[in-house]
Structure formats: C-alpha cells, structure tokens
Amino acid sequence: MKIFYGVQGTGNGHITRARVMARELYAAGFEVDFQFSGRPADKYFDMEVFNGYRTKEGLTFNTRKGQVSYLKTALQAKPIQFVKDIASLDLGPYDLVISDFEPVTAWAGKRQKKKVLGIGHQYAFKHDIPRKGSDPLADQVMKHFAPADIGVGLHWHHFGQPILPPIIETPAFPERVQADKIVVYLPFEDPHDVTRYLCPFENFQFHVYSPEVVTSKYSHIEFKPLSREGFQRDLYDCSGIISNAGFELASESLQLGKKILAKPLHAQMEQISNAAALEQLGYGHAMFDLDSAVIEDWLHDPHAVRVTYPNVAKVLVQWLREGMPEIQKDFVESVWNDVEVLQVRR
Incomplete structure (x- = not known):
C-alpha cells in the first residue's frame, strides 16, 4: 500500500506523533510520502526519519503573548495560495491519504475523492469529551480545518468514547530524577x-x-x-x-x-x-x-x-494492514486494557 501522509507543522506535537507512526509504517513495509505545512520550510528540525518530505505553506494560527488572534489569522492567511496548493497536489498514485490535521492533504483528498483517514487528537472532539472555551467559530474550525472520512481520535482517557490512547514513544521509566x-x-x-x-x-x-x-x-x-x-x-x-x-x-x-x-x-x-x-x-x-x-x-x-500507554502506532498500523475494519467497542477496550495509571511522588 502506498500512503500520502500530511502533518500539521505549526507545533511540534503533530510532528512528534508522525515520527512514531513513520517508524511503524516503514517497519510494516508501507511506502509513505510525507508532507508538512504550517511553518516556514527552514524552521523544521530533526526530520531525517521522514525520508525526503515535502512542505507547503498551509494554514496556521497567529499567536501573540499566549493568545490566538483569529483576526490576524484571517488577515495573514493566503487563501489563493492555499487553493493552489490543494489543486497542485496529485494524490492519484496513492492508495490511502492520512491527515494529522493537515489541511492541504485533507482537502486535496476530499477534492480527488480519495479516502482520507484522520489520525490525531483533534478528531477526538467529534465525541463527548471534556470541552471548554468553545464557540461557534472554534467549532467550525475544528470541523472543517482538515476533514476526514474516518477520524481516529486520541486522548489521555477514553471518557466512554471510541477513541484511542496517545501515539507516543514508549521509553523506559527513568531510574533517577533531578528533583529541582x-x-x-x-x-x-x-x-x-x-x-x-x-x-x-x-x-x-x-x-x-x-x-x-x-x-x-x-x-x-x-x-x-x-x-x-x-x-x-x-x-x-x-x-x-x-x-x-x-x-x-x-x-x-x-x-x-x-x-x-x-x-x-x-x-x-x-x-x-x-x-x-x-x-x-x-x-x-x-x-x-x-x-x-x-x-x-x-x-x-x-x-x-x-x-x-501501549504502542498505539503499532496497533493502528496492524489495523491498516487488516483493511481498516470498522472500529468496534471490543477493539477500543482491548487497547485501553493495556493502560496503567500510577501515582508518583517526587
């Protein structure tokens, strides 16, 4: 299977998750091309794992002193370039499109009638999970920013919903910690x-x-x-x-x-x-x-x-190999059964 994988590059979290997914996808024999958008091309770092990735301008949010400015975001957006980027992305050679909340990839897939799989935290918000600070504009941004045919949402807890744990590295627990x-x-x-x-x-x-x-x-x-x-x-x-x-x-x-x-x-x-x-x-x-x-x-x-948390990336890659069957309750429960919560004192 040949996959085109788009990643939102505004923050480092999406890229971190994509690194974990990349290793599991390569190990399973998938052919994957990555695209990143949301920051200048020279601002990406430690990207070797992505094997010759490409970048687009995409869309990003303007922030100043810890606050998002929707007005400045709108003023600085380049809708014509965004539309051109969507139109110029040829997804014909690919069997599947994955978007980690990356809008150019998601909208290009929608335009070319390709199946788009959304993987990321943002896709959890279509379910009943803790939500604060919402307003009609924020709801519309979350819904339409990077649309997907199938959305696999990720969160720290399931909240009784069909969502999965985070996709992260699973390093050994540190033996010693510096308290200060x-x-x-x-x-x-x-x-x-x-x-x-x-x-x-x-x-x-x-x-x-x-x-x-x-x-x-x-x-x-x-x-x-x-x-x-x-x-x-x-x-x-x-x-x-x-x-x-x-x-x-x-x-x-x-x-x-x-x-x-x-x-x-x-x-x-x-x-x-x-x-x-x-x-x-x-x-x-x-x-x-x-x-x-x-x-x-x-x-x-x-x-x-x-x-x-378990190795959720490996679970998802196996799910891809099985043809992406509908995510059932027992599948979700089996993943969360491997989650363990412990109290720690520093």
Whole structure:
C-alpha cells in the first residue's frame, strides 16, 4: 500500500506523533510520502526519519503573548495560495491519504475523492469529551480545518468514547530524577515574561526551550534552542514540565511520570479543553495566565501521575494492514486494557 501522509507543522506535537507512526509504517513495509505545512520550510528540525518530505505553506494560527488572534489569522492567511496548493497536489498514485490535521492533504483528498483517514487528537472532539472555551467559530474550525472520512481520535482517557490512547514513544521509566530540574516550553509566550515569572525560584533549575535566541542573566534559568534530542534528554530526568497545553507533550510527560503545569493558549479551544481534561483526570494542574503563586504551589507539590500507554502506532498500523475494519467497542477496550495509571511522588 502506498500512503500520502500530511502533518500539521505549526507545533511540534503533530510532528512528534508522525515520527512514531513513520517508524511503524516503514517497519510494516508501507511506502509513505510525507508532507508538512504550517511553518516556514527552514524552521523544521530533526526530520531525517521522514525520508525526503515535502512542505507547503498551509494554514496556521497567529499567536501573540499566549493568545490566538483569529483576526490576524484571517488577515495573514493566503487563501489563493492555499487553493493552489490543494489543486497542485496529485494524490492519484496513492492508495490511502492520512491527515494529522493537515489541511492541504485533507482537502486535496476530499477534492480527488480519495479516502482520507484522520489520525490525531483533534478528531477526538467529534465525541463527548471534556470541552471548554468553545464557540461557534472554534467549532467550525475544528470541523472543517482538515476533514476526514474516518477520524481516529486520541486522548489521555477514553471518557466512554471510541477513541484511542496517545501515539507516543514508549521509553523506559527513568531510574533517577533531578528533583529541582524543571523543563519549560512556552513558545507562544514572551520569553522575557517567562523569565520574570521564574526568576524568584532560585532553588530550581529551569531549562527553557524557546524558538527565539535568548540570553538569561540568571544562573538558574537557561534558555536552549529547539532540539528534539536535547529536549528529550532534559525531559527524561526532570521532575516536571511547565508548558502550553499541547496534547503530545503532555502525553510524553505522563508516560514518563512528570508533574505537569499547563498554560493553555487563550482563545484556543483545544488547549483550554486539554487543560480542563488534565485537571478533571487528576493528571496535572493548569494556570490560564502566568502566575507566580500558582507556579510556586506547583513547584513544591510532590505529586505526579505516570500513565503507561501501549504502542498505539503499532496497533493502528496492524489495523491498516487488516483493511481498516470498522472500529468496534471490543477493539477500543482491548487497547485501553493495556493502560496503567500510577501515582508518583517526587
């Protein structure tokens, strides 16, 4: 089977999930071509696994100081280029189109009457799961941004719905953790604001990953450039993570038993809903603005949760090999039966 696989590249979570899927698809003998959209072509990094991927401009959301601006998003969109990208994508040689919430691929598949399989967290929102911060515009964006004939939604818990656990790496649990080490990933926030809110806590070491080049004057706050390898190394032995409420990073943190403080993007329904789900499940804490009091309480809270997820990518690739039969209740239950939730103290 020959697959065309489109991936939303605005954040790193979609790409992280695609890396896991790529390895399982290649191992199963599938021929896969990848396309990424949502950021400039020179801003992608650690992409070797995708074997000669292509990029398109696509659509992305404009953010400033931790908030989505739908007005600026609309003003900066290039609808003519978007339509041209859809029209120029020839999916004729492919047996299946997969979209991880990537709009050019999804709409090209729809236009060419190709079966489109959507895999990702966003496709879980067609089911009854925790949802906050919704409005008619957000609902329409979620529904029409990257439409799929079959949507496989992913979440940290099933909530009684036909959705699957996250697609993530399944590394060994760290034997030793540095109790004072905190990883910070707030790419949509002003780094100077981040520094101002972290600087009072001199008993902790903050490793801040940022898309901007920033020099810190504080010995306990170190800014680092975006790097998949470096980030994973720091995430592995830290005690907790402060981040926006993206799905994939929280999933990796839960798998490693890290405590989580999520700061969702304002006016971004998915992230606000993620923060609500983390709190509802008891998997993490949330703050809706940078807040020193909340950060301090969280830093001194030793409680964390470790959620061990199975290799969902391998399960899905086997499902593809079987011809994508209708997802039944017993199939979903069999996957969730392999999930284990443990309480951890740091």
